[in-house]
Each structure stands twice: as structure tokens, then as C-alpha cells.
Amino acid sequence: MSLQEYISEQFVGQDKSKQQILDEIYKAAKDAWYDKLKYIPLKPMALITVHNPGSSIIESIGFSEPNDIILNNFGIAFAGNFNNGAVVVSLTDVFGVADDYRINSSNNIYNARDNNPNTEAIGTQMQLGLGGGSFVRSNIALNNPFVSAPESNRFNTGEGGWLTGTQQVVVNGLLSNVTSTDTVGECGLFGLWRNDSAAGAAQNVFIIMLSHDIAAASFVSGQNINTTYTWSIT
Amino acid sequence: MNDSQYIQEEFVGKTFTQKLNSKMADYFEERKFGELGFIPRPGAIAMVHTLEDGAIKSVGASAPQDIINNNFGKWLAAMHTVPSTVLGTASLSEIGGAGGGDPPVRTDGDALQRPWWSIVRGDTFNSGSRGETYIQIGLGFSTPLVDDFDIETAFASSPEADKTLTPDGGYSSSIGRVQVGVNIGPTTGSGTVRELGIFQDWLTLLPAPSGGFYMLSHDAISPGVAFIVGETLFCQYFWQL
Numbered sequence: 001m002s003l004q005e006y007i008s009e010q011f012v013g014q015d016k017s018k019q020q021i022l023d024e025i026y027k028a029a030k031d032a033w034y035d036k037l038k039y040i041p042l043k044p045m046a047l048i049t050v051h052n053p054g055s056s057i058i059e060s061i062g063f064s065e066p067n068d069i070i071l072n073n074f075g076i077a078f079a080g081n082f083n084n085g086a087v088v089v090s091l092t093d094v095f096g097v098a099d100d101y102r103i104n105s106s107n108n109i110y111n112a113r114d115n116n117p118n119t120e121a122i123g124t125q126m127q128l129g130l131g132g133g134s135f136v137r138s139n140i141a142l143n144n145p146f147v148s149a150p151e152s153n154r155f156n157t158g159e160g161g162w163l164t165g166t167q168q169v170v171v172n173g174l175l176s177n178v179t180s181t182d183t184v185g186e187c188g189l190f191g192l193w194r195n196d197s198a199a200g201a202a203q204n205v206f207i208i209m210l211s212h213d214i215a216a217a218s219f220v221s222g223q224n225i226n227t228t229y230t231w232s233i234t
Numbered sequence: 235m236n237d238s239q240y241i242q243e244e245f246v247g248k249t250f251t252q253k254l255n256s257k258m259a260d261y262f263e264e265r266k267f268g269e270l271g272f273i274p275r276p277g278a279i280a281m282v283h284t285l286e287d288g289a290i291k292s293v294g295a296s297a298p299q300d301i302i303n304n305n306f307g308k309w310l311a312a313m314h315t316v317p318s319t320v321l322g323t324a325s326l327s328e329i330g331g332a333g334g335g336d337p338p339v340r341t342d343g344d345a346l347q348r349p350w351w352s353i354v355r356g357d358t359f360n361s362g363s364r365g366e367t368y369i370q371i372g373l374g375f376s377t378p379l380v381d382d383f384d385i386e387t388a389f390a391s392s393p394e395a396d397k398t399l400t401p402d403g404g405y406s407s408s409i410g411r412v413q414v415g416v417n418i419g420p421t422t423g424s425g426t427v428r429e430l431g432i433f434q435d436w437l438t439l440l441p442a443p444s445g446g447f448y449m450l451s452h453d454a455i456s457p458g459v460a461f462i463v464g465e466t467l468f469c470q471y472f473w474q475l
Contacts, residue, residue, distance in 0.1 A: 043475060070475045075405040075412055078473070081434070082367040082403030082414040123317030137407055160314025162307035164380060169307055171314035192317050231310060233302045 011049075011061045018172065018228045022047060025063060043070035044169075044210075044229035046187045048128070048217040051224050053177070062184060062217035072137045074210040093206040094141040094190070122192050122205065125154040126173040126227050131185020131214060139212045142188050148180040151225070154190060154207070169231040174224065181220040188212050189229050278430045278453040280371060280469045282461045292460050294427065296453035304380050306450040328446035329384040329433070368397035368447065369416050369469050371455075372429040378452035385431050385452075391423035394467070397433055397447060415470030426458040432471050 011021055025047075050060040073091045080089040090098050128151060133143030146152040160171040189211040211229070219225055281293035305326045371394060374386025389395045396418075403414035414432075433447040451471065461467060 069410060072405075072407045075407065075410060075475050078475070079403040079405035079412040079414075082400065082412070082432075082471075084366050084399050084401055087402060121317035123315040124313065125317065137410060156317050157314050159316055160311035162304065162311040164304055164307070167302065167307060167380065169311040169314070171311075191313070229314070233307060233310075 007061055007063050011058050014058055015056050016058065017056075018047060018049065018226065019170070021049070021058075021061070022168070022170070022228070022230055023166070043074075044171075044189055044213075044231045046189075046211075046213040046215045047228040047230065048184055048187065048215050049226045049228075050217050050219045051226065053222065053224060059223065060217040060219060062215035064213040064215050069135070069137055070211050071139055071209060073140070073208050075137070077208075077210075091193075091206070091208050092140045093208055095207075096140060097206070099206050124157045124160075124171065125190045125192060125207070126157055126229070127154040127188050127190065128175065128184045128225065128227065129186045129188075130182065131216075135186075135212055135214060140209055142186055142209075142212070144186070146180065146182065148178075150175060151178045151180060151182075151219075157189075157229075167233045169233070171229050173227045175227070176224045178219055178223055178225060179221055183216060183218040184225070185216055186213065187215055187227055278432075278451070278455065278469070278471050280427050280430055280455050280459045280467055282459055282465050282467050291465070294455040294457045294459040296430070296455060301378065301380050303378075303382055303449055303451055305383065305448050309448075309450065326448050327381065327383040328448055366435050367400045367403065367414060368433040368435060369400055369414075369418075369471070370397045370431050370433065371418060371427045371467060371469060372431070373425055373427065374429045378429070378454055382431075382452040383449050384447075386429055389423060389425055391421070393418055394421050394423060394425070394461075397435075410475040412473040412475065413470060415468060417466050417468050419466030420464045421461055421467070422463060424460075424462040426460045427455055427467065428458045429453065430455050430469055430471075 007021075007025065010024065016024075045064040046062075047064075048060075048062040049058050051057065052059060076089045076091060080087045088100050090100060092098050127142055127145065129142035129146060130144040135143075155173050155175050157171045157173045160169055162169055188209050191208045191210055192205050193208055217225070278296040279293065280295075282291045308326055370385050371389065372385035372387050373389060376386050398416050398418050400414050400416040403412055405412050430453045431449050432451050433449050435447055459467065
């Protein structure tokens with residue numbers, strides 16, 4: 001039985017919260033039901049649930065493949081946070097444009113959400129797609145985004161939360177009222193990060209894909225798709 | 235063969251070279267897929283080597299089942315946010331006062347401005363003068379807890395008593411690993427390293443501009459790494475992505 005088969009059998013038709021689902025999946029992992037899952041590295045795992053409007057019953061569900069990998073963009077930015085002074089690293093946005101990510105810089109700003117007036121929103125987004133193609137650390141965008149909106153769009157996440165008890169970072173995103181019928185095959189987590197080349201310069205927001213995951217869940221027109229990324233650091 | 239026997243056999247007597255560094259990486263890679271299920275959290279390793287020939291005399295490492303600190307989780311969580319132009323904050327627990335002195339407990343936390351991805355200039359969080367990474371060793375025996383915010387028992391003499399500024403961290407795309415390490419020494423005292431911590435020295439604007447050390451991971455080192463006067467300790471953290 002694959003992981004996808006297992007979670008579909010366990011959760012489709014159930015009225016369970018995302019946290020209940022995550023607790024059960026990770027418990028199964030810790031019980032060594034699914035060997036690879038206990039070796040999850042530091043990366044977010046994607047949980048996708050599909051619901052009818054106004055209902056919390058799970059119509060379809062998918063979870064990241066245990067051996068999915070996190071992207072170079074995240075590793076480069078994460079490493080840059082461990083430093084002994086000003087650091088500039090290069091990340092690549094969804095259009096293939098390499099941009100300087102400035103850490104600990106007294107001269108330039110990256111992702112400044114500070115006391116200065118900001119005209120561009122920064123934060124995190126998600127996107128779903130058909131999947132297929134290669135999943136490698138150098139990916140910078142989804143392989144096959146959906147065609148019809150809103151499922152073709154990136155959508156905003158909520159605020160991330162840290163759950164001390166389970167040692168998990170959890171963040172949710174909701175895609176409402178899809179207009180096509182299809183199956184999710186991939187999802188991505190993105191940072192909307194701003195780079196000012198100098199004080200007072202034009203603000204540029206770059207969309208940086210941080211994680212690219214394989215997860216399957218079918219949907220029909222009019223349904224809602226919940227996506228939850230979880231970093232389990234237990 | 236248990237972890238302690240493995241690292242003793244693999245490292246003691248070897249020369250401290252880039253090759254050895256690679257060997258350490260191999261060790262962690264093996265452990266990731268080994269029976270202990272290493273990760274997802276940083277692995278820590280400490281070793282004593284002599285400056286004369288670089289030979290490793292003693293080595294210890296964190297246990298795969300060690301835990302991560304709440305500070306790290308809050309920091310990581312703060313990366314995820316509703317896109318907005320509004321200032322965001324997160325609350326972490328700082329070590330007790332400037333330089334780690336009294337009071338030993340400060341659990342209220344500072345309101346940090348998006349402690350990860352809002353890398354901002356001037357007088358705000360993580361400015362050019364405050365943003366570095368430090369590693370500290372200690373001799374505490376207690377099991378680290380998720381709400382730890384400092385080394386349990388620091389050594390008495392410097393530099394082994396200090397939080398030591400690290401070089402820049404590195405990322406290997408081929409193996410998906412982030413690592414940061416530093417040499418501490420030559421030592422002026424003797425003792426046995428039994429704990430290791432990694433800290434960020436961050437500046438926060440709120441409620442008033444102040445700097446402070448924030449512990450991200452606290453690890454028990456086993457076996458203890460014994461050192462005497464004049465030796466150098468190499469300490470490194472690994473994050474497998």
C-alpha cells in the first residue's frame with residue numbers, strides 16, 4: 001500500500017481537522033508504518049484536502065512524497081542566515097531571474113518590512129499544478145500549472161504557526177471555488193520577497209519557490225482546496 | 235557498533251583536513267538513513283585537534299533524537315506570512331541580558347521584526363552591526379529542553395567560555411546540506427565538552443533597540459570531548475535539507 005493509498009483510505013469521507021490528519025500521519029510515521037517517513041529531512045511536507053463548499057468532509061486528500069526534496073533557493077537562503085557579517089547570496093525567481101538576497105546588510109534591503117512605508121506586499125504563497133516532469137533541487141517554478149483560474153494562480157498563505165507540543169511549523173492556504181475538474185499532482189511554496197537596491201529605490205518583489213512537492217488530490221469544479229505545509233522538526 | 239564507537243573509530247587519529255570534513259558529512263549522511271533516523275534537526279559535532287599536526291584527539295556528536303529549540307521553530311514559522319505591507323513580529327527568548335550575565339532567565343521574549351526574512355537595514359532587526367552566528371561549548375550534563383535559551387554550564391576560562399563568532403555558513407546543493415563550524419582555541423583551561431549551542435546575535439527594534447543572543451539549537455555531546463590547555467576545539471553544526 002502506498003502512502004497515497006493509505007491516507008485516502010484513512011481520511012476520505014471523514015470530518016477531521018488538518019491537525020488531526022497531520023497528527024495521525026506523523027504518528028503512523030513514528031510507528032514505522034511507513035519507513036521513509038521517519039527520515040523526513042528539514043523541509044515542509046504538503047497536505048492537500050479537497051472539500052465541497054460549506055463542508056469539512058474530506059472528498060480527496062494527498063500528502064507529500066516522503067522523499068521529496070527542498071530546493072536550492074531555500075538552502076542558499078537558510079545557509080546565509082549563519083554568517084559573520086554582511087552576506088549576499090543569489091536566489092532565482094520563478095522567471096529564472098537571479099537576484100541578490102541580502103542578509104545582514106547595512107546598505108541594501110531585502111524583504112524589508114520595516115518602519116519605512118512599503119508599497120509592495122511581501123509574505124508567502126502557494127500554488128498547485130498538474131505535476132509531471134522532474135522534481136530536482138534546482139526547480140524554480142511548477143512544472144505544469146493549471147490553465148483555468150483560480151486554480152492556476154498562486155494564492156496567499158495564512159500566518160505560519162509554531163506548535164511547541166508537536167514541534168511543527170504549520171501554515172495553511174485556501175483555494176476556493178475552482179472552475180475545472182482535474183487532479184493536483186504538484187504544489188509549491190513561494191516567498192514574495194522584496195529587494196531594494198538602495199534606500200529610496202524602486203521596490204521590486206521577487207517570487208522565489210522554496211519547496212516543490214509531489215502530492216495528489218482530485219477535485220471537481222466548485223470545490224475548495226486546502227493546502228497545508230508542515231515542517232516537522234521532532 | 236554504537237554512535238560513540240563509530241565516531242571514535244572514524245575520527246580519532248585522523249588529520250584535520252578537508253577530506254576529514256567530507257568524512258564527517260558522510261557520517262551524518264549514513265546516520266540519516268541508519269537505524270536512528272537522523273534528522274530533521276541539526277547535527278552537532280565537537281572535536282579536539284592539535285594545532286601542530288591537526289590530528290584529532292577526541293570527538294563527540296549530538297544524538298539523532300535530540301530536539302530543536304522553540305526559538306528555531308518560531309523563527310522558521312515567521313517566514314510564513316500573509317503577504318502584507320504591515321510590519322510583522324515574532325517573539326523569541328533571548329539569553330539572560332547582555333553578554334549572558336544575570337538575570338539568567340528572560341522568557342518574555344523580544345518582539346522581533348520578522349526574524350528571518352525581513353533582513354533590514356539601520357536600526358531595525360538584524361542590522362549590519364548585529365546579525366552574526368556564534369557557537370558555544372559547555373560542560374553541562376542535563377538533557378537539553380525545547381525552551382532552553384543558553385548553555386547550561388559554561389567553562390570558566392576563555393576562549394572556551396565564550397560564544398565564538400563563526401565564519402559564514404555554507405550550502406552544498408549536491409548533498410543538500412547547510413553547515414557552519416568554527417575553531418575555538420587555543421584553550422587556556424582544561425575540561426570536557428558535554429554540550430553545544432548555536433546562537434544568532436540579532437538586533438531588535440521593539441520595544442526599544444537592543445541586541446541579544448538567541449539560541450536556536452542546544453545539543454548534548456556524546457561522548458564528552460576532553461581537552462587540555464593549548465588545544466583547539468572544532469565545532470560544527472549540520473542541517474540536512
